[in-house]
Amino acid sequence: MRKVIDSNIENYKNLLKSYIETQDERSLYGVEMMSKSFLKNNILPEEIVNLHIQALEDLYPDLSEEIKHSMNFLLEAMISYGLKHQEIQTLREQQIALKSEISVAASMQDTFLKTDIPTIEGLDIGAISAPAHQMNGDYYHFVKGKNGTLGMAIADVIGKGIPAALSMSMIKYAIDSYPEESMEPNVILENLNRVVERNVDPNMFITMIYAQYSPAYNKLRFSSAGHEPGFHYYAKDNRFEELKTKGLALGVLADVEYQEYELKMEKGDMVIFLTDGVTESREEDRFVEVEEVLDVIRKYKTYSAQEIVNHVYKYFERLQDFQLRDDFTMIILRKEV
């Protein structure tokens, strides 16, 4: 650090001299470059003031005492800025370290929660989930039963940040431990509710829809734990209908019974599940209306289910200036034939 200063003193002195004599822009450009190299080498402001004093005294040996004292006064005034600069430097390094730790944790979480979209006879499935920050507090899960049925979960944790996101791993391992074909959606939610209620912080809740589709009967059975309502798209009438459901979010009370609902899917029908990050995404100061989501889906309805969810996501990402305010998750199931 001293070396940088020492090697620059002549240079600084010459620039200063030339500037005092001619006020040329070139010297100013020169000092701009120099100041950048000082910054890069963590030279503190008081040292720069000191460099200035030295140069000045060299150039003007008869410098008045008043000016000299005033320069020392300025040097003293710079000390706190120097300290702050060092502190910010340290904090910045810490922040970088933290960020990379979080991103390791986030990618571990992604690996834990990874779920492949299964192939189900006669069903086109699309799913997307994008975190607003590094860790996703939304979760979806697919499982294919032995008899060709689809089990599907979509969940949103209420409570922000990393701890909330971590609690999703618990949900995943709980679901994995259930014998999927043998269990009804409402029973699965009742079980999960007990797990969440027992293991998660009291002010953290999880909303979820669990659904099962059976290709043999074209029937979708589902239960909801306080989750954002899904939609049924009737291809025949080109119309959406909200799936009205009742049920408390997971983790609110110890013993909760969930109701099971059923719908029949005709050819071209879609069922859409989403998290409130979709409907609560805001454009400037206006909440996005559900209608808008449905309009986008309608617009792309001839595309594959995956392409539709991708388009909806792109649409909302742009609407929010590419800075999601909440995690965004959407699943579309479409009956093909």
Add this chain to the structure above:
Amino acid sequence: MKPQSSCVTIQKEWDIVGARHVARDMAKTLGFGTVDQARIATAVSELARNIYLYANNDGQIYFDMINTIDGKGLSIIAVDSGPGISDIAEVMQDGFSTSGGLGAGLPGVKRLMDEFDIQSELGKGTKITAKKWVR
């Protein structure tokens, strides 16, 4: 001959200025440059202000010139019989100081000086030792 050591008792805010003064004089005598003089004075200021603010106006700052074969330097010891610091690691963290991070605080003192050490016992008091070497 200037004295080799000195002590300032911190009771009122004005004493902080007295402590800075002593520190600067000794630093000058030892041959510290202007920048280091200013740094030493700032470090002493922080230590003295902490005694004034947190240690019931009950503390001293001792100054000693060091002159050994290893080199010349200034040793500053701030001692008080105030409440002590319960979590030293915490106060040594950047961004912790209660002033909202405007002052240099204890991490600042550590940066301004070459050597730094805190001993503190709850209910008994705090002793902070800091040294700076003439380069």
